[in-house]
Amino acid sequence: MLAFILRRLGQATLVIGAMIVIVFFGVNVIGDPVYMLISPEMDQNAIESTKVALGLDKPIWEQFVYFVTGAVQGDLGRSFVHGEPAIKLILSRMPATMELALVALLMAIVIGLPLGVYAGLKPESRISKAIMAISILGFSLPTFWVGLMLIMFFSVMLGWLPATGRGDVVRVLGIETSLLSWQGWTFIALPALNLALLKISLVIRLARAGTREAALMDYVKFARAKGLAQSRIVGVHIMKNIMIPIVTVLGLEFGSLVAFSVVTETIFAWPGMGKLLLEAIQRLDRPVIVAYVMVVVVLFVVINLVVDVLYSILDPRVRLTEAKA
Amino acid sequence: MTDAAINAAATTLPAIAKEETPFTRFRKAFVEDKVAVAGLVLFLIIVSLALLAPWITPQNPYDLRSVDIMDSRLPPGATMGEGFTSWLGTDGVGRDLYSGILYGLRISLMVGALSGIIAASVGMAVGLTAAYAGGRVETVLMRIVDLQLSLPAVLIALILVAALGKGVDKIIFALVVVQWAYYARTVRGTALVERRKEYVEAAQSLGLSNARVVFRHIMPNCLAPVIVIITVQTAHAIALEATLSFLGVGLPQTEPSLGVLIANGFQYMLSGKYWISVFPGLALLLTIVSINLMGDRIRDVLNPRLEK
Numbered sequence: 001m002l003a004f005i006l007r008r009l010g011q012a013t014l015v016i017g018a019m020i021v022i023v024f025f026g027v028n029v030i031g032d033p034v035y036m037l038i039s040p041e042m043d044q045n046a047i048e049s050t051k052v053a054l055g056l057d058k059p060i061w062e063q064f065v066y067f068v069t070g071a072v073q074g075d076l077g078r079s080f081v082h083g084e085p086a087i088k089l090i091l092s093r094m095p096a097t098m099e100l101a102l103v104a105l106l107m108a109i110v111i112g113l114p115l116g117v118y119a120g121l122k123p124e125s126r127i128s129k130a131i132m133a134i135s136i137l138g139f140s141l142p143t144f145w146v147g148l149m150l151i152m153f154f155s156v157m158l159g160w161l162p163a164t165g166r167g168d169v170v171r172v173l174g175i176e177t178s179l180l181s182w183q184g185w186t187f188i189a190l191p192a193l194n195l196a197l198l199k200i201s202l203v204i205r206l207a208r209a210g211t212r213e214a215a216l217m218d219y220v221k222f223a224r225a226k227g228l229a230q231s232r233i234v235g236v237h238i239m240k241n242i243m244i245p246i247v248t249v250l251g252l253e254f255g256s257l258v259a260f261s262v263v264t265e266t267i268f269a270w271p272g273m274g275k276l277l278l279e280a281i282q283r284l285d286r287p288v289i290v291a292y293v294m295v296v297v298v299l300f301v302v303i304n305l306v307v308d309v310l311y312s313i314l315d316p317r318v319r320l321t322e323a324k325a
Numbered sequence: 326m327t328d329a330a331i332n333a334a335a336t337t338l339p340a341i342a343k344e345e346t347p348f349t350r351f352r353k354a355f356v357e358d359k360v361a362v363a364g365l366v367l368f369l370i371i372v373s374l375a376l377l378a379p380w381i382t383p384q385n386p387y388d389l390r391s392v393d394i395m396d397s398r399l400p401p402g403a404t405m406g407e408g409f410t411s412w413l414g415t416d417g418v419g420r421d422l423y424s425g426i427l428y429g430l431r432i433s434l435m436v437g438a439l440s441g442i443i444a445a446s447v448g449m450a451v452g453l454t455a456a457y458a459g460g461r462v463e464t465v466l467m468r469i470v471d472l473q474l475s476l477p478a479v480l481i482a483l484i485l486v487a488a489l490g491k492g493v494d495k496i497i498f499a500l501v502v503v504q505w506a507y508y509a510r511t512v513r514g515t516a517l518v519e520r521r522k523e524y525v526e527a528a529q530s531l532g533l534s535n536a537r538v539v540f541r542h543i544m545p546n547c548l549a550p551v552i553v554i555i556t557v558q559t560a561h562a563i564a565l566e567a568t569l570s571f572l573g574v575g576l577p578q579t580e581p582s583l584g585v586l587i588a589n590g591f592q593y594m595l596s597g598k599y600w601i602s603v604f605p606g607l608a609l610l611l612t613i614v615s616i617n618l619m620g621d622r623i624r625d626v627l628n629p630r631l632e633k
Contacts, residue, residue, distance in 0.1 A: 140610075152594060259476075
């Protein structure tokens with residue numbers, strides 16, 4: 001077990017290492033790093049002194065060591081626009097993005113699961129076919145366009161929900177959240193639904209496939225023979241067995257929710273790190289771009305690691321085949 | 326199924342000799358599904374509208390002389406200063422939306438198709454090399470593929486265009502980088518199976534060069550899954566290009582794809598001028614859905630596990 005975790009940790013470190021190399025050489029090869037790391041208002045002397053201060057007059061491998069030492073200590077440069085350390089800026093926007101992604105994940109389960117289970121129990125009914133058609137549409141529709149349509153219907157035409165922004169935040173246990181007031185929920189409803197759409201389609205498909213399979217199993221037949229109510233068979237016996245793959249997939253998809261929030265946050269002016277990234281790209285605020293990439297890569301690696309380790313605890317076959325390979 | 330639909334589907338395919346070629350079998354299986362044929366017909370209509378744009382639109386949106394700022398933000402059905410009717414309304418600078426959408430379709434389709442073809446070629450070359458060379462080459466190539474597929478496409482594309490800047494060539498490059506890994510992984514899987522078959526051994530024992538064995542003997546047998554991925558990925562690429570352009574980091578204003586048109590209309594949406602964003606969005610939607618409908622059927626037909 002320990003050997004398995006250690007090997008996975010080693011692989012995770014390798015991936016992060018590879019990303020540091022790619023990001024570093026990406027920044028240095030594409031364009032002049034001096035103009036990426038200083039502000040445009042500086043004069044020649046200031047540029048020279050910055051060069052020396054940043055170590056850009058040194059050979060490239062020494063610069064690489066410098067960059068890596070900084071990155072390991074959590075220093076990824078200062079933002080030109082905000083003048084603050086880039087990493088601090090990203091982390092200060094992180095709670096908003098996490099809040100959005102978590103609510104989207106919740107919506108995917110709350111909306112997707114009942115629809116998927118229904119479609120799995122009655123695969124031939126018209127409603128089921130409509131549900132599956134909607135899920136195909138959910139896969140094909142570009143996220144940003146659905147976002148526009150949501151704003152058009154719910155904000156412009158009906159006037160039910162605010163189109164942009166985030167509700168008032170309250171600090172609870174050191175974490176800022178807007179979910180404690182009704183007003184906060186009205187603000188998050190549309191962006192979270194927009195972000196959740198792809199995942200709702202995914203959950204519908206997984207739940208439908210799982211339910212169809214589970215409904216044929218002996219334990220379901222036995223439960224029915226015992227005379228249990230349909231609601232109990234579905235709610236307890238089937239649900240228990242289809243939740244494992246759904247939770248696993250959603251855990252892995254959490255990272256992609258964070259990445260996709262770039263689009264959603266921009267449309268709904270949600271003050272998270274995705275919106276920060278897009279502003280950074282438009283203003284060529286390179287340290288913030290680099291910091292964002294590093295934070296997201298670390299997030300991805302950590303999620304994959306946790307899922308892998310949890311899986312090996314739940315299912316011994318995983319670590320046994322790994323040991324053989 | 327209507328006769329017109331069948332005819333439309335049939336005329337697009339070249340005449341084939343009587344005997345059952347794999348292509349004839351594929352065509353017969355494909356037209357069995359009404360929804361897929363509808364998708365094909367819709368897709369062909371969209372492509373011909375895009376190709377014929379200069380001859381069937383009242384206005385060339387690139388030609389600034391024909392654009393009048395007085396015509397800006399007219400609702401659908403209004404009469405323009407030049408005398409023709411603008412059935413879908415006009416955008417923020419007075420361009421006719423119907424003309425703009427057809428010209429935008431040209432760019433969106435071209436970017437999607439080109440990036441798909443280049444990514445398929447690169448991915449196939451990498452996948453075949455990995456499967457045929459084996460050993461360390463394979464390990465390194467497949468590690469790169471794994472690393473890339475573990476990160477979401479939209480993020481990689483965003484970072485690339487951030488580093489490269491705007492432009493058609495740059496966005497195609499970014500889309501190729503995002504897509505090639507899917508082809509590489511699939512082609513390697515198929516090629517690994519094909520490599521162990523007897524015809525490869527026969528070709529090798531005839532003394533044929535490695536390149537000839539790979540490209541003339543193994544590659545044609547790996548094409549079926551590639552065709553499936555091309556349809557799915559082209560739809561993805563078109564959506565991704567529109568997303569990037571909408572975010573303002575994709576194509577520049579001088580090359581208005583559908584994404585750029587939608588982005589231009591977004592600012593007017595809150596004041597109720599819905600048409601500037603909605604109609605280009607519908608065009609994008611129909612394009613993607615028509616490709617996905619065809620792709621679904623192609624996948625079913627080419628899937629060996631479902632063969633009767």
